[in-house]
Amino acid sequence: MRSGRSTPSTDSARPRPGSARRVTRRVRGAAVAAVLALAPAALGTPALRAPALASQSPVPASPRPADLGAPDPTADQAAVVRDPHGPREPSDTQVRNVDGTNVVFSYGEVTPAFDGWSRHEPTRHYLSLDRPWRFRYDPADQGGTEGWQRPSLDDSGWDTIAVPSSWDLHDNDGWAGYDGADFGKGGALRDGYAWYRTTVDVPASWRDTHVRLAFLAASYSADVWVDGRWVGKHEGGNTAFALPVRDALRPGERATIAVRVYRRASYTNYDGSGEQVADDHALPPGVVDYWPYAGLTRSVWLEAVPATTVAKVLLDTRDATLDARVVVENHSRQDFHGFVRVDPGRGSNGRPMRVRVDVPAGGVAVPRTTIPIPHAPRWSVERPKVLTARATLVGxxxxxxxxxLTATYGVRDIAVDGSRLELDGRPLFLKGVNWHEETDRGGRSMTKAEYDHELANATELGANLLRNAVYNRHPYAYDWADRNGVLLMDEWDTMWVGTVSQQLQAESYGLSRALALATAWNNHNHPSVILWGLQNESTIDPDGAPVYRAWLTQMKDAVKAVDLSDRPVTWASSSSWDPAFDLADVVGFNEYFGYFYGTNEDLGPTLDAVHRNHPDKPILITENGTWSLPGQHGPPTEAGTEEWQAANFRAHWDQVTARPWVAGYTFWLLKDYKQRAGYNEEYNALSTMGMLAWDGQTRRLVFDAFRDARPPR
Known part of the structure; x- marks a missing residue:
């Protein structure tokens, strides 16, 4: 996928930092021959991408610091703690058809809107838990048996940690630069379990309400207790979830909340000799080349809603109407009879409508109304007009x-017409940038100011697409894209998923489907989201791809079942001849001609071959790029120079924009990023493929080259 990564296979040898050898991808333990895409026309079909180089760096690896073991010297580094799994993913996420609308449920309830992190409804009560919590590592997994979840536990001797934050940066002053001597400081390599504890005074006025405990993210998985009572577990490190906790709370009294967070180890040890650690239930199931930040990385809060409540508002606009589905959930023991009023919002030029709603005790209803909005302003890249609708429940x-419950939306249509991707009926070319959600100051726990600073670079670059590569982003990133007219390709954690894991997920465990449903449900109303990305560079099984196709089909069906807008689906394939491209609305693949394999000039013939195979589908380059060391200059033929990186981009851009049936190009990537894949530790585990350096400010020459590149007319 990216510069200097190890392969997604867990049975291939781990590359040494700084080495330049190739690593052969393996499927079911058998090596697959690398077919270099040097002459696609001669081969008859686009070729399989060659394996990646094990390191982008031409310089020898720096010696490892001597103190990179776990900060706790008593921890047994030979024993890797593993989180147990049940027969199915723990949230029991599923779709139920209610009154003609597909509704997503998790933990036995409607998956609610997660706007409480920033927007507070006047009919609800909120208690933010963003503050210092008590914190303790649990390397031997002893906390559960020793009662660390109990309210009576004396945790005064524990450390403290900010929530939200990433424990990787806990007691770590070495996150900012490229100095390999800083690799592994603080909590960066602390895996397994860690515990969080806090107390909250529950208002007496909450007695007749329904209370849920909401997390925007807990990475990678989390078990939650309230006053010693286990209330649920979540798996998936970047997806929001809410647990019903009313029965565990005593309004008018103080409650103790304990969360045990787990992160899977990447290797058995980090001294360069460790074996990769994999878990076929988890997503991603093995080592990946981004940093798996750990902890309560995003906001946490308690939310008390009326016993009969508006759990979610689904909005879709087409044919000059607003289609509003209001999901009403009754947590009381009495039937509810009343109305829902839907106001399409100021500036929509539509009038409020009222619809009857009857909800049985303990049940769910979805009243629907269509509101004419013939003169509503359109949402576009040039004029991103965001509207706000409000659903009001009355007796x-x-x-x-x-x-x-309020919900924002935009009036726009996204569609595929043959080989064209269209926005409001006009051809759309995506000038895109991949990005990772992290900074040197907060890891994955970014502030609004940091988002504004980082993402402003996309608008300066003239990019109209951001690819949310391989995981969900914080809700603020979607709001930012809505307001700034930047399109999004949205994804979840299905990166480098092997055949065994694909089969397990599709046939029984169901985590990939659960994350797909959560993504489409949570981000449904955002006009900026135009593509669902099903996976990134996952294994294509060698036996006609039946497992791979079944897995993709399940996720595609999941998002299509939820998405009223019927957004196109695609994915970032590792192969230009992916045998499941017939399932995609947009053919998407990653290519690194002239870097990992072949020459820059091989891209054009490959695109032509893909178009011959799929003449009725748009094609999107989901990744392409090379690397350079900041400030290293030289001729454009010299690998590692800023001139070489910029020249390679121009060569690929020119070939893409010369073909009218290519819908876009997405550069890898906006800014240098952290990874734990076992390479570039001499650069503090930073991959140097960004247009910007790790500080988010220092520009490489490719920044200007991309900014000046003109899309086809």
Whole structure:
């Protein structure tokens, strides 16, 4: 996928930092021959991408520091703690058809809107838990048996940690630069379990409400207790979740919340000799080449809603109407009868509508209304007009609001017409950039100011697409894209998933489907989201790809079942001849001609061959790029110079834009990024493929080259 990565296979040898050898990808333990895409026309079909180089760096590896073991010298580094799994993923995420609308449920309830991190409804109560928590590593997994979840536990001797934050940066002053001597400081290599504890005074006024505990992310998985009572577990390190906790709380009293967070180790040890650690249930199941930040990395809060509540509002616009589906959930023991009023919002030029709703005790109903908005402003890249609708739940007397929920939306249509991707009926060319969500100051726990600074570079570059490569982003990133007219390709954690894991996920465990459903449900109303990306560079099984196709089909069906807008699906394939491209609405693949294999000039013939195979589908380059060391200059033929990186980009861009049936190009990537894949530790584990250096400010020449590149007319 990217410069200097090890392969997704768990049975291939781990590359040494700084080495330049190739690593052969393996499937089911058998080596697959690398077919270099040097002459696609002669081969008859586009060729399989060759394996990646094990390191982007031409310089020898720096010696490893001597103190890179776990900070706790008593921890047994030979024993890798593993998180147990049940027969199915723990949230029990599923789709149920309610009144003609598919509704996503998790933990036995409707998966709610997660706007409470920033927007507070007047009919609800919120308690933010973003603050210092008590914190303790648990390398031997002893906390559960020793009662670390109990309210009576004396945790005064524990450390403290900010929530949200990434424990990788806990007691770590070596995250900012490229100095390999800083690799592994603080919590960067602390895997297994760690515990978080805090207390909260629950207001007495919450007695007649329904209370949930919401997390925007807990990485990688989390078990949660309230006053010593286990209330649930979540798996998936970048996806929001909410646990019903009303029965575990005593309004008017103090409650103790304990969270045990788990991170899977990447290797059995990090001294360069460790073996890769894999878990076929997990996503991703093995080593990946981004940094798997650990902890309560995003906001946490308690939210008390009325017993009968508006859990979610689904909005879709087409044919000059707003289609509003209001998901009403009744947590009480009495049937509810009333109305839902839907206001399409100021500036929509539509009038509020009222619809009857009847919800049985303990049940769910989805009243629907269509509101004419013939003169509503369109949402576009040039004029990103965001509207705000409000759903209000009232009784039969049409009196005061019992509950409200607002939701933003935009009026736009995204569609595929033959080999064209269209926005509002006009051909759309995607000038895209991949990005990772992290900074040298906060890891994956970014502030709004950091998002604004980092993402402003996309608008300066003239990019109209950001690919949320391989995991969900913080809700603020979607709001930012809506407001700034930047399109999104949205994804979840299905990176480098092998055949065994694909089969396990599709046939029984179901985590990939659960994350797909959560992504489409949570981000449904954002006009900026135009593509669902099903996976990144996962294994294509060698026996006609039946497992691979079944796995992709399951995720495609999941997002299509939820998405009223019917957004196109694609994925970032490792192969230009992917045997499942017939399932995609947009053919997407990663290519690194002239870097990992072949020459820059091989891209054009490969694109032509892909188009011959799929003449009725748009083609999107989901990744392409090379690397350079910041400030290293020389001729454009010299690998590692900024001139070489920029020249390679121009060569690929020119070939892409010369073909009208190519819908876009997505550069890898906006900024240098951290990874734990076992290479570039001499650069503090930083991959240097960005247009910007790790500080988010220092520009390489390719930044200017990309900014000046003109899309086809």
């Amino acid at each position: 039969l007397d049409d009196g005061p609001a019992l509950d409200t």
